[in-house]
Amino acid sequence: xxxxxxxxxxxxxxxxxxxxxxxxxxxxxxxxxxxxxxxxxxxxxxxxxxxxxxxxxxxxxxxxxxxxxxxxxxxxxxxxxxxxxxxxxxxxxxxxxxxxxxxxxxxxxxxxxxxxxxxxxxxxxxxxxxxxxxxxxxxxxxxxxxxxxxxxxxxxxxxxxxxxxxxxxxxxxxxxxxxxxxxxxxxxxxxxxxxxxxxxxxxxxxxxxxxxxxxxxxxxxxxxxxxxxxxxxxxxxxxxxxxxxxxxxxxxxxxxxxxxxxxxxxxxxxxxxxxxxxxxxxxxxxxxxxxxxxxxxxxxxxxxxxxxxxxxxxxxxxxx
Amino acid sequence: xxxxxxxxxxxxxxxxxxxxxxxxxxxxxxxxxxxxxxxxxxxxxxxxxxxxxxxxxxxxxxxxxxxxxxxxxxxxxxxxxxxxxxxxxxxxxxxxxxxxxxxxxxxxxxxxxxxxxxxxxxxxxxxxxxxxxxxxxxxxxxxxxxxxxxxxxxxxxxxxxxxxxxxxxxxxxxxxxxxxxxxxxxxxxxxxxxxxxxxxxxxxxxxxxxxxxxxxxxxxxxxxxxxxxxxxxxxxxxxxxxxxxxxxxxxxxxxxxxxxxxxxxxxxxxxxxxxxxxxxxxxxxxxxxxxxxxxxxxxxxxxxxxxxxxxxxxxxxxxx
Numbered sequence: 001x002x003x004x005x006x007x008x009x010x011x012x013x014x015x016x017x018x019x020x021x022x023x024x025x026x027x028x029x030x031x032x033x034x035x036x037x038x039x040x041x042x043x044x045x046x047x048x049x050x051x052x053x054x055x056x057x058x059x060x061x062x063x064x065x066x067x068x069x070x071x072x073x074x075x076x077x078x079x080x081x082x083x084x085x086x087x088x089x090x091x092x093x094x095x096x097x098x099x100x101x102x103x104x105x106x107x108x109x110x111x112x113x114x115x116x117x118x119x120x121x122x123x124x125x126x127x128x129x130x131x132x133x134x135x136x137x138x139x140x141x142x143x144x145x146x147x148x149x150x151x152x153x154x155x156x157x158x159x160x161x162x163x164x165x166x167x168x169x170x171x172x173x174x175x176x177x178x179x180x181x182x183x184x185x186x187x188x189x190x191x192x193x194x195x196x197x198x199x200x201x202x203x204x205x206x207x208x209x210x211x212x213x214x215x216x217x218x219x220x221x222x223x224x225x226x227x228x229x230x231x232x233x234x235x236x237x238x239x240x241x242x243x244x245x246x247x248x249x250x251x252x253x254x255x256x257x258x259x260x261x262x263x264x265x266x267x268x269x270x271x272x273x274x275x276x277x278x279x280x281x282x283x284x285x286x287x288x289x290x291x292x293x294x295x296x297x298x299x300x301x302x303x304x305x306x307x308x309x310x311x312x313x314x315x316x317x318x319x320x
Numbered sequence: 321x322x323x324x325x326x327x328x329x330x331x332x333x334x335x336x337x338x339x340x341x342x343x344x345x346x347x348x349x350x351x352x353x354x355x356x357x358x359x360x361x362x363x364x365x366x367x368x369x370x371x372x373x374x375x376x377x378x379x380x381x382x383x384x385x386x387x388x389x390x391x392x393x394x395x396x397x398x399x400x401x402x403x404x405x406x407x408x409x410x411x412x413x414x415x416x417x418x419x420x421x422x423x424x425x426x427x428x429x430x431x432x433x434x435x436x437x438x439x440x441x442x443x444x445x446x447x448x449x450x451x452x453x454x455x456x457x458x459x460x461x462x463x464x465x466x467x468x469x470x471x472x473x474x475x476x477x478x479x480x481x482x483x484x485x486x487x488x489x490x491x492x493x494x495x496x497x498x499x500x501x502x503x504x505x506x507x508x509x510x511x512x513x514x515x516x517x518x519x520x521x522x523x524x525x526x527x528x529x530x531x532x533x534x535x536x537x538x539x540x541x542x543x544x545x546x547x548x549x550x551x552x553x554x555x556x557x558x559x560x561x562x563x564x565x566x567x568x569x570x571x572x573x574x575x576x577x578x579x580x581x582x583x584x585x586x587x588x589x590x591x592x593x594x595x596x597x598x599x600x601x602x603x604x605x606x607x608x609x610x611x612x613x614x615x616x617x618x619x620x621x622x623x624x625x626x627x628x629x630x631x632x633x634x635x636x637x638x639x640x
Contacts, residue, residue: 075615084615135479149579156471158581159455160615168613169575172505173492173567182611185492247493255489259469259579261478291502293488295395295404295480 003066006054007315008047009116010035011073012088017050018311019058022066022319024127026308028058036090040083044098048105067110068102071119071314078114078161087144112317116310118155118164120303121148122320123313124266128304135262138303139166141249142224142269143193149260155320167192171251177202191248193224193271196241200227203237211235224270231274245271246278250285257290257298268303323386326374327635328367329436330355331393332408337370338631339378342386342639344447346628348378356409360416367418368425387430388422391439391634398434398481407464432637436630438475438484440623441468442640443633444586448624455582458623459486461569462544462589463513469580475640487512491571497522511568513544513591516561520547523557531555544590551594565591566598570605577610577618588623 002022009016015035019027030053035046051068055061074086074093081099086092102111114122121130121138130136130150138148145167149156156163167188168181175185180194189195200219204210212235214222222230222238230238253265267279283300305312322342329336335355339347350373355366371388375381394406394413401419406412422431434442441450441458450456450470458468465487469476476483487508488501495505500514509515520539524530532555534542542550542558550558573585587599603620625632 077615151471151476156580159583159618160581162613162615163579163581165578165581165613167578169578170491170571170609171493173571174494181613183609251490251493255575256579258485258487258489259483259576260476261480261483261485263479289490289503293482293485293501295397295482298479 001064004060004064005315005318006051006065006068007311007313008051008068008070009310009314010043010047010070011116011310012086012090015046015050016311017047017054018308018315019054019060020312020315024312024316026312028054029308029311030054030057038091040093040096041101043093044101047102062106062109065106065109067112067318068106069119069314069317070098070102070111070113071116071310071317072098072113073116076113076115076161078112078118078157081111081113083113084161110318112320114155114157114317115146115161116313117146118148118157119313119317120268120305120309121150121164121266121313122155123305123309123316124268124303125150125153126316126319127312129266129301130264133264135260136264136266137164137166137256137260137262138266138268139249139252139256140269140303141191141245141267141271145188145192145249145252145269149262151262166252166256169252169255171248171255187248187252191245196222196224196227199241199244200237203240208237208240210237212238224273228274242274242278243281246281247285250282251289253282253286253298253300254289257286257294262298264299264301266301266303268309272302321384324380324384325635325638326371326385326388327631327633328371328388328390329630329634330363330367330390331436331630332406332410335366335370336631337367337374338628338635339374339380340632340635344632344636346632348374349628349631350374350377356411358411360413361421363413364418364421367422382426382429385426385429387432387638388426389439389634389637390418390422390431390433391436391630391637392418392433393436396433396435396481398432398438398477401431401433403433404481430638432640434475434477434637435466435481436633437466438468438477439633439637440588440625440629441470441484441586441633442475443625443629443636444588444623445470445473446636446639447632449586449621450584453584455580456584456586457484457486457576457580457582458586458588459569459572459576460589461512461565461587461591465508465512465569465572465589469582471582486572486576489572489575491568491575507568507572511565511572516542516544516547519561519564520557523560528557528560530557532558544593548594562594562598563601566601567605570602571609573602573606573618573620574609577606577614582618584619584621586621586623588629592622
């Protein structure tokens with residue numbers, strides 16, 4: 001019988017695990033929200049327990065698996081199978097050899113781990129919008145901005161596993177807007193959800209008027225969902241923020257085109273919920289910059305792997 | 321007997337051809353400056369004649385060659401062996417199948433062509449500063465800015481052969497400074513020799529004083545050599561231009577690090593003649609932006625293949 005792929009999505013809010021057939025079809029899924037304990041080893045235990053629960057609840061054992069793929073919200077050394085550091089976890093995990101630790105629990109299985117953007121990129125390549133493309137770059141625009149590069153069917157990870165981190169690339173170096181990374185004018189600070197509260201406040205300070213009653217005090221609550229609602233209600237600050245975000249993402253796409261000249265860029269992440277207008281603005285901004293510098297058009301597509309993108313991406317890593 | 325490599329460097333000012341041993345050692349070289357005729361086929365003829373002269377003058381025939389590699393100042397379709405367009409040629413060549421045309425003259429030889437930045441990048445990988453590195457990006461800062469990416473011993477060319485064109489990546493999108501490509505704030509406009517005259521003029525208009533007697537009228541003559549002299553003479557405008565150039569190149573290196581996380585960046589091109597101070601400024605600017613975003617340090621080295629970089633790079637393409 002065909003072996004199944006087990007994908008694990010280990011994030012700051014939830015821990016999910018799922019079984020997929022090798023064609024990407026979902027077989028079963030489990031999610032928990034109480035996996036954050038006080039030590040890295042306790043989180044490991046939560047992962048092992050969730051996998052075992054998933055197998056038992058569906059009548060499988062580890063012998064039915066080809067392997068386990070883990071997508072982590074954080075910085076991963078793929079080569080060493082180590083968590084270098086986590087992003088937005090209640091307790092930051094540092095320098096933790098998760099792959100070796102999982103291997104000691106599941107000694108007969110192939111076990112791999114990568115950051116969630118790389119995993120989603122590979123999921124899109126194997127099962128989604130990038131299937132069949134010789135070269136593609138995945139860009140996720142969400143709370144932050146991440147990415148993954150696939151050339152000739154291979155993930156490009158770079159020396160330390162951080163290749164594809166287009167979010168912190170600098171596109172406006174004389175900008176007043178500072179990112180959490182310390183730099184000014186990187187794409188994340190100009191375009192991602194994490195900065196919507198401070199951007200809203202900044203525009204109010206510069207004299208823009210909110211038509212949805214947001215003040216400098218209440219601007220802290222302006223997440224992607226609220227910005228989307230404000231945009232649809234015609235609030236000029238929300239529209240400005242969304243427009244600037246699209247502009248920044250469009251420039252990132254242009255820089256990707258200049259640097260890698262891929263066949264395709266796949267756009268994913270929560271902000272794609274802004275809809276077709278946002279997507280079209282990004283595309284227009286990209287095309288505006290290409291002038292005569294594009295011999296063959298770079299395609300831009302929306303991600304297709306949907307709500308299970310992280311899980312499917314993690315599983316897809318086993319097929320690399 | 322070991323077959324020789326023939327490298328051809330076809331540029332706007334000169335046409336050069338050279339023979340190298342497979343270890344990169346120069347055997348013989350010929351250069352002409354009168355290769356620009358009225359048609360593409362006449363330029364082809366000049367290339368063929370120069371190769372034959374080079375062989376005859378040194379007692380060789382085409383049977384002594386492994387092949388012919390061509391480095392072109394322009395945009396090349398490596399896959400199709402075609403010149404898409406040339407840069408700074410008296411007569412622009414468009415859509416010209418140079419590889420097929422050379423093949424009809426030298427039917428038994430391997431013939432390849434790429435743009436000069438990619439060729440130099442591969443030359444540095446095969447014989448220079450990038451030798452032995454698993455991943456490297458070559459950046460040439462000269463009249464313009466170009467580059468080439470090598471991962472696992474392979475040139476990354478992208479869909480249409482324009483991968484590595486870091487020069488037109490946008491790093492300061494609200495800049496007032498427009499590039500010949502039409503965009504504002506791309507690296508070339510902020511850092512390369514082509515823009516020194518307009519940058520000098522721009523700084524004078526903004527109120528800076530030249531201490532070497534340059535006026536808005538005479539600023540047109542400020543090439544790299546004059547800027548270097550002015551910098552050494554302490555002219556504040558020259559120092560500002562060189563500092564800003566280093567800053568822009570440093571940001572490009574940071575973006576390369578974020579996007580590709582290579583082991584090494586090799587810096588080449590005419591502006592490296594500015595010397596150690598310029599190189600150190602670039603490196604400092606790069607490090608200034610990395611903060612905690614660099615798990616393992618990206619090396620930055622000067623190109624090593626020297627005055628024959630284009631020729632040796634062209635020849636190196638035969639060893640790909």
